[in-house]
Amino acid sequence: MNMENKKTVLITGGAKRVGAVIAEQLASKGWNVIIHCNRSIDDAERLSQKLKEQYSIESFAINGDFSDPVQADKVFERAVGKAGKVDALINNASIFSVSPSVEASPEDYKHFLQINTLAPIRMTELFAAHLREQKAQGVVINILDQRIINPLAEETPYLISKRELAAFTLRAAHDLAPDIRVNAVAPGAVLRAKTEEEKEMAGEFLLNHRPTPQGVAQAVLYLLTADSVTGQTIFIDSGQHLV
DSSP states (O other): OOGGGSOEEEETTOSSHHHHHHHHHHHHTTOEEEEEESSOHHHHHHHHHHHHHHHOOOEEEEEOOTTSTTHHHHHHHHHHHHHSOOSEEEEOOOOOOOOOTTTOOHHHHHHHHIIIIIHHHHHHHHHHHHHHHHTOOEEEEEEOOGGGGOTTOSOHHHHHHHHHHHHHHHHHHHHHTTTEEEEEEEEOSOOOOSSSTTOOOOOOOTTSSOOOHHHHHHHHHHHHHOTTOOSOEEEESTTGGGO
16 A cells, blocks of 8 residues: 555544554554644654654654643644655543542632643634635544543542533534544543552442553454444443443
């Protein structure tokens, strides 16, 4: 496949952790990859260079802080400027902290909503406009969290932001059809901490094993190619959302 005929994916928050695993999975399947980050530009550039060398694809690193409402426009403009076009958008960038509702301030809610909800919504709007201009079709995948269906989860500002993004996923799937498919992946406790102090409270797994970032990446790859699937959320959590 010629380089110019390969499809290009923009992955927000793609420099490390789950985003980096998604980037490598898609590069291994021949996708050109644009890796967005906030502060981890060195990691993004190293990963980009690795993907180019290992998989003979094009890859670019760009940065932008989504806590600033104008940055989504600038990030998307940089992505198109680097790659020329974008065929798929993975809204993976987000922030997380444990903030029970009784401790959270109005500023906490605004901060989480801006980065985890409003920035992905704006990126999707920009992507849709880009595809209309190109007279092309595309795919959006939003990365959620399996805890969106747990009414008693403590991370209240974070989970509200992810639940709003889940609602947007359904609305956008309806409104952007037939040219854009919009789906989501809801990971469970896929990250393994380096120290005991950093260990994520995993809870119970129905399948008796912990899910992995590779499982999230596999779900993303499936949704990119499943041309009859839109408005769906795949839970990659070893059944955790059921217990």
